[in-house]
Amino acid sequence: MTRLAKIYLVAVLVFLYLPILVMMAMAFNRSALYEMPFTFDLVWFKALMENERLLQASWNSVWIAAVNAVIATALGTLAAYAFARYEFRLKGLLQLLLFPPITIPWLIIGISMLIFFFWVGIGRGLHAILLGHVALSLPYVIVVVGARLRDVSVQLEEAAATLGATPQQTFRRVTLPILAPGVIAAALFAFAVSFDQFVISYFLAAPGTSTLPVEIFTAIRKGFTPEINAISTIIILVSMSLMLLVARNYRFGGER
Amino acid sequence: MNKQSRQAWTIFGLTAPAYFWLTITVLLPLTAMLYFSFLTATPIGGKEASFTLKHYIGFFEKHIYRYNAWRSIQLGLFVTSICLMLAYPAALGLAKVIKGRWREAIFLLIILPFWSNALVRTFSWTMVLREPFDILYTYPAIVIGLVHAYLPYAILTIYVSLQSIDDSLIEASRSLGATRWQAFYRIMLPLSMPGVLAGIFLIFVPVIGSFMEPRILGGKQAIMLGPIIESQFTALNNWPLGAALSFIMLAIVLIILGISTPLIKPYLEKSS
Amino acid sequence: MSRVDVEGATKNYGPLKALDGVTIHFTDGEFFGLLGPSGSGKTTLLRAIAGFVELDTGAISFDGERVEAVPVHRRGIGMMFQSYALFPHLTVNENIAFGLDVRGTPRDEIAHRVQEMLTLVRLPGLGGRKPKQLSGGQQQRVALARALITRPKVLLLDEPLGALDRRLRQEMQVELREIQRETGITAIFVTHDQEEALTLSDRIAIINDGRLMQTGKPQEVYENPVSVFAAQFLGDSNILRGAAIDGGLRLADGTMIGTSGPCGGVAIVRPEKISVQGGLGAARGNALRGDVLQAVYTGASVTYRIRTAALGDVPLLAFAQNQTGELLSPGSAVTASWDAAHTVPVTP
Numbered sequence: 001m002t003r004l005a006k007i008y009l010v011a012v013l014v015f016l017y018l019p020i021l022v023m024m025a026m027a028f029n030r031s032a033l034y035e036m037p038f039t040f041d042l043v044w045f046k047a048l049m050e051n052e053r054l055l056q057a058s059w060n061s062v063w064i065a066a067v068n069a070v071i072a073t074a075l076g077t078l079a080a081y082a083f084a085r086y087e088f089r090l091k092g093l094l095q096l097l098l099f100p101p102i103t104i105p106w107l108i109i110g111i112s113m114l115i116f117f118f119w120v121g122i123g124r125g126l127h128a129i130l131l132g133h134v135a136l137s138l139p140y141v142i143v144v145v146g147a148r149l150r151d152v153s154v155q156l157e158e159a160a161a162t163l164g165a166t167p168q169q170t171f172r173r174v175t176l177p178i179l180a181p182g183v184i185a186a187a188l189f190a191f192a193v194s195f196d197q198f199v200i201s202y203f204l205a206a207p208g209t210s211t212l213p214v215e216i217f218t219a220i221r222k223g224f225t226p227e228i229n230a231i232s233t234i235i236i237l238v239s240m241s242l243m244l245l246v247a248r249n250y251r252f253g254g255e256r
Numbered sequence: 257m258n259k260q261s262r263q264a265w266t267i268f269g270l271t272a273p274a275y276f277w278l279t280i281t282v283l284l285p286l287t288a289m290l291y292f293s294f295l296t297a298t299p300i301g302g303k304e305a306s307f308t309l310k311h312y313i314g315f316f317e318k319h320i321y322r323y324n325a326w327r328s329i330q331l332g333l334f335v336t337s338i339c340l341m342l343a344y345p346a347a348l349g350l351a352k353v354i355k356g357r358w359r360e361a362i363f364l365l366i367i368l369p370f371w372s373n374a375l376v377r378t379f380s381w382t383m384v385l386r387e388p389f390d391i392l393y394t395y396p397a398i399v400i401g402l403v404h405a406y407l408p409y410a411i412l413t414i415y416v417s418l419q420s421i422d423d424s425l426i427e428a429s430r431s432l433g434a435t436r437w438q439a440f441y442r443i444m445l446p447l448s449m450p451g452v453l454a455g456i457f458l459i460f461v462p463v464i465g466s467f468m469e470p471r472i473l474g475g476k477q478a479i480m481l482g483p484i485i486e487s488q489f490t491a492l493n494n495w496p497l498g499a500a501l502s503f504i505m506l507a508i509v510l511i512i513l514g515i516s517t518p519l520i521k522p523y524l525e526k527s528s
Numbered sequence: 529m530s531r532v533d534v535e536g537a538t539k540n541y542g543p544l545k546a547l548d549g550v551t552i553h554f555t556d557g558e559f560f561g562l563l564g565p566s567g568s569g570k571t572t573l574l575r576a577i578a579g580f581v582e583l584d585t586g587a588i589s590f591d592g593e594r595v596e597a598v599p600v601h602r603r604g605i606g607m608m609f610q611s612y613a614l615f616p617h618l619t620v621n622e623n624i625a626f627g628l629d630v631r632g633t634p635r636d637e638i639a640h641r642v643q644e645m646l647t648l649v650r651l652p653g654l655g656g657r658k659p660k661q662l663s664g665g666q667q668q669r670v671a672l673a674r675a676l677i678t679r680p681k682v683l684l685l686d687e688p689l690g691a692l693d694r695r696l697r698q699e700m701q702v703e704l705r706e707i708q709r710e711t712g713i714t715a716i717f718v719t720h721d722q723e724e725a726l727t728l729s730d731r732i733a734i735i736n737d738g739r740l741m742q743t744g745k746p747q748e749v750y751e752n753p754v755s756v757f758a759a760q761f762l763g764d765s766n767i768l769r770g771a772a773i774d775g776g777l778r779l780a781d782g783t784m785i786g787t788s789g790p791c792g793g794v795a796i797v798r799p800e801k802i803s804v805q806g807g808l809g810a811a812r813g814n815a816l817r818g819d820v821l822q823a824v825y826t827g828a829s830v831t832y833r834i835r836t837a838a839l840g841d842v843p844l845l846a847f848a849q850n851q852t853g854e855l856l857s858p859g860s861a862v863t864a865s866w867d868a869a870h871t872v873p874v875t876p
Contacts, residue, residue: 005349009362012346012411016369016404023380075274082270086263094271100282103457105465105509107482108289108502109282111489115292115499116285135281138274158580159613161600163627164678170601173630177617196373198468203489213375220379220472232376239372247364259582 020236027229044230051227057215058231060126064211065194068133072190075134076141077183081175083142084149098139109136110203117204128204129211133197137190144189148182185246192242195235293500298493311500321484321501325508328481332464335402339459340452342403343410347451348444350411351418363415370408377405378472385473393475401473402463410455417451418444456516461509481505530590530681530714531556532577537586539572539738546572547583548738554682554716556591559708561729561746562718565761569738570718571686577716578684579603590681606675606713610687612667614659620646620670621655627678645673648707665696672704676711683708685717689724701728722762726750734758755875756794765796766844768871776868779838785814786868794876801870802846804832804862811865816844820862823855830855834864 030041048054083091101109110132117128152175160170176183198213205214212235219228293312295305315321346366350359369377381401385392421444429439467482481501488498532554539547546569554560562570575581577588579600588595595603615623622629624645628638646652649669659667668688675683688704689697705728708715719725725732726746734741734749734757742749742758753759756767768785770777772793776786787795797814808817818836821843829850833843846864856862 002353005345005353008345009349009354012342012407013362013365016366016407019380019384019404020369020377022383023376026383075277078270079274082267086267088264088267094275097275097278097283100286101278103461104506105462105482107465107467107485108506109285111485111498111502112285112289113281114489115495116280116288119288131277131281135278138278142274153611153613155609155611155613156615158600159607159609159615159674160626160630161580162578162605162607162684163630163674164601164604165626165630166601169630173626174615178615192371196371196375198373198375202468213373216375216379217468217472220382228379232373232379235373236376240368243368243371244364 023229024233024236026226027233044226048227048230054212054215054219054227054231057210057212060209061195061212064126064130064133065191068130068137068194069187069191071130072134072137072141073145073183073187076138076186076190077145077179079138080142080145080149084146085154098142101136102139106136106199110200113200114203123206124204125206126209126211129201132200132204133194136197136200137193140189140193141186144186145179145182148179148185151182152178188242188246192239192246195242196239289499289502292496293503295496298495305496311497312504314497315501315504321481324479324481324484325504327479328464328505329508329512331398331402331466331470331480332460334399335406335463336456336459338399338403339407339410340414340455343407343414343455344452347411347414347418351415352423366408366411370405370412374405375468378469381473392473393477395474395477397473398470398477401469402466405469406459406463409458413454413458414448414451417448417454421447457513460512464509465505531592532682532714532716533587533589533592534573534577535587535589537573537576537588538584539569539576539581540584545738547576547586550586550735550738550740552733552740552743554714555731556714557712558730559705559715559728560717561725561732562716562735563720563722563725563732563762564735564741565720568735570735572738573735574684574686574716574718577682578605578607604678604681606678606680606683608671608675608683608685608688610690612659612671612691614667614670614674616659618658619655620651620657620659620662623659623670624655624674624677626674631678641677642673645677648676648710649673650703664692665700668692668700669703672707676707676713680713683713683715685715687718687720689719689721697724704728726762734761736761752872753796753874756796759796759872759874764799764845766799766802766839767842768795768797768839769793769876776871780840781838783816783838785871787871787873788869789873791873792875795871795873797866797871799831799845799847802844802864802866804834804846804848804856804864806856806860806862808861808863811863813865813867814871815863815865817861817863818844820856820858820860823858825850825855832856832862832864834862836864 025038027044028040028042030039030043079094083095113128113132114124117123117131122128122131156174156178157170160174161167165173196213197211198217201211201214202217205211210218212231216228216232219225294307294309296308296310297305315325350363350366354362378401381397381404382392385397385400391397425443425447426439429443430436434442465482467478467480467486470478470480470483471486482505485498485501485505488494488501534550534552534554537547537550538545548569550569550573552573562573564570572581576583579595579598583596586596590603615626618626621642624642625638628641642655643652646655649672651666651669651673654662654666659670662670671688685704689700692700701724717728729746731744732746732749733743736757741761742754749758750762753762753765759765759767768777768779770779770785770793772791773784776784777791777793777795778784785795805811816834816836816838818834818838820832821835822831822833824831827850830848832846832848834846836844844864
């Protein structure tokens with residue numbers, strides 16, 4: 001039985017990773033049209049360095065993701081704290097409201113933001129994209145931090161109070177340090193969500209400036225340039241490393 | 257200020273920033289979109305627009321929209337069922353057969369692609385599907401791309417729900433005389449239903465709303481509601497129609513989920 | 529080291545009366561046990577004294593000064609939690625120093641007093657470790673040191689020994705008591721373990737349904753319970769019900785039972801006060817005759833359950849010291865007798 005399970009799981013893994021590995025391999029292949037034999041070459045990565053558009057878009061993606069991480073983590077942590085420590089009537093409703101961004105198709109969310117932003121004058125552009133990304137990241141941050149908060153038992157905060165610590169001192173010296181791994185995990189998560197986000201960015205991007213996924217999409221639709229392979233390889237490695245960091249941090253960070 | 261109202265202010269202060277953000281980025285936009293769907297034309301650049309139901313009516317009158325909606329639903333059903341069928345054995349193997357460090361490692365490996373860039377993953381399929389398989393720009397290509405994208409999700413939800421089933425339940429059933437198949441069918445399967453259902457909800461909805469995968473992998477075969485809606489906002493510049501179609505899509509999703517919930521309730525009750 | 533007074537404490541959670549007008553006075557320097565079943569309100573009372581629970585009505589004072597409006601962190605209490613609540617991210621030294629740290633105490637004074645504490649709780653040298661590296665008993669002592677270092681007015685303990693195994697528990701009980709005597713601090717602890725309450729306390733209170741059932745020295749409360757509840761919660765008892773007569777009560781079958789005081793028709797007698805003799809001969813004091821239903825050998829003693837005509841379906845419970853190594857077998861006719869002085873009248 002174990003062998004069967006192992007074989008099946010390996011097959012699933014092959015299915016999941018095959019196209020990615022092929023793409024990464026092609027990024028290092030000199031031929032522009034996937035012709036074999038395989039000759040190792042960094043030509044496409046070099047070409048990437050000269051591609052102004054892609055570089056600008058990469059930079060946009062990175063700083064939006066970073067700012068998004070900071071904002072979403074800050075707002076989300078506060079909200080998660082409220083959910084974990086207090087009972088109040090609206091709580092159920094508020095928790096329900098976290099679902100739309102993740103359950104409604106991003107197509108619809110993106111479109112509605114486009115409509116609304118135009119109407120009220122916010123318009124399109126990087127600032128609009130940032131607004132959208134934070135909204136998407138918030139539910140994830142609240143869930144991740146919320147889970148970690150459950151580990152910071154109320155008794156620890158009560159103990160601190162009995163020892164004479166004011167609520168602020170308690171938060172700074174006890175709650176926050178223990179919460180830290182969860183907050184960091186949430187921030188990395190938010191960064192990844194924003195960095196990889198395509199649909200919302202697509203609708204909210206102004207012509208001329210956009211994020212990396214949007215640029216890649218446009219390039220794919222126009223016709224293929226092998227630099228896409230190179231940048232895609234880089235992106236995938238960045239995303240996956242980020243996620244590995246989250247997994248590590250979340251699992252091993254802090255003791256009970 | 258007494259303790260009660262101090263507490264209320266604290267709660268408000270903690271939750272307000274996040275929810276204010278969500279209001280202006282999700283709630284108000286959805287409302288705005290609803291309003292838009294009743295306008296005759298995109299009211300931008302000074303254009304006049306008045307109230308109309310024509311977009312909604314158009315959905316029911318024009319065959320093409322209903323055809324596309326049906327194609328989207330079909331796609332959703334296909335992708336969801338294939339995902340579940342492939343995911344269940346994988347989740348089962350991972351939860352009950354593989355043990356120890358391997359389990360964690362394989363689990364992480366399965367989840368990792370899911371949390372990486374969806375666009376890039378879809379793009380990577382264009383290489384493989386072009387040669388040697390040569391099925392790019394076909395319907396099956398779209399299905400493969402979507403299954404690849406959402407399979408980890410299904411494995412995750414089913415795995416989590418299987419994990420929570422105590423091994424001693426299976427052992428108890430075996431000691432009472434059940435064969436392995438019976439133990440699975442009567443105990444494990446019903447108890448894992450919440451995970452399966454979570455998977456269904458989390459896959460079906462995004463698939464119906466997808467447009468990126470159909471466009472990249474399907475080309476002209478991307479005859480679905482998602483791409484049509486998208487084109488209202490890019491090439492065709494008919495925002496009200498796009499808005500109306502979006503709500504229709506939401507309605508379709510809600511109706512389907514609404515119909516299936518009563519069918520699902522008995523399963524959920526059995527397992528709890 | 530303070531006196532703590534609680535007057536008329538009431539706390540409702542919706543329809544549930546957690547505390548129903550509890551008045552209780554804790555003397556300076558005593559080790560006081562709050563005993564009661566789960567949900568009795570004992571923990572609510574403790575937490576109200578700590579400041580985590582706000583009373584609906586009633587007053588709490590430390591040394592005569594009212595504290596209900598004082599927030600937890602300014603009450604000057606020390607508290608030990610069932611889960612120890614040691615800060616996982618701080619070392620043992622830092623945990624213990626916490627109370628002084630947040631007050632801005634100078635570094636060298638902190639270091640000095642932490643060492644003092646480690647010695648007091650007998651954990652020298654473990655200062656650099658993290659809580660998760662310590663055993664349950666060691667964590668317990670760190671929690672104690674941490675609570676005592678600030679020289680609080682009163683020490684509150686919430687089922688502190690609940691998580692320990694039997695042997696460790698008994699050791700810790702002894703140490704806790706010694707440390708409390710050494711420091712002279714007023715200690716109030718909550719437990720549902722009656723043995724613990726009897727062993728550790730200078731005085732105990734039995735609480736049930738948010739109300740104070742009985743207060744007094746352990747011996748007093750045990751030998752002279754005032755109610756059926758107190759009699760049954762603390763130790764075992766046989767309940768005797770009948771018609772009240774002068775000097776005692778008369779059971780359903782006519783047997784007369786003498787009591788230690790005026791009786792309203794209900795009295796109890798504890799199993800260890802009853803001697804069991806084979807045969808149906810004469811006996812001094814109160815006596816009931818019947819046959820042995822069950823004889824359980826527990827090493828140092830034998831527990832007899834005896835069916836009597838007087839008590840009907842309810843067996844009489846008796847503990848006999850195992851002086852001869854022989855049991856009276858089930859079915860044999862016996863006489864159970866005890867002193868009227870040990871028959872305590874109680875309210876039903």
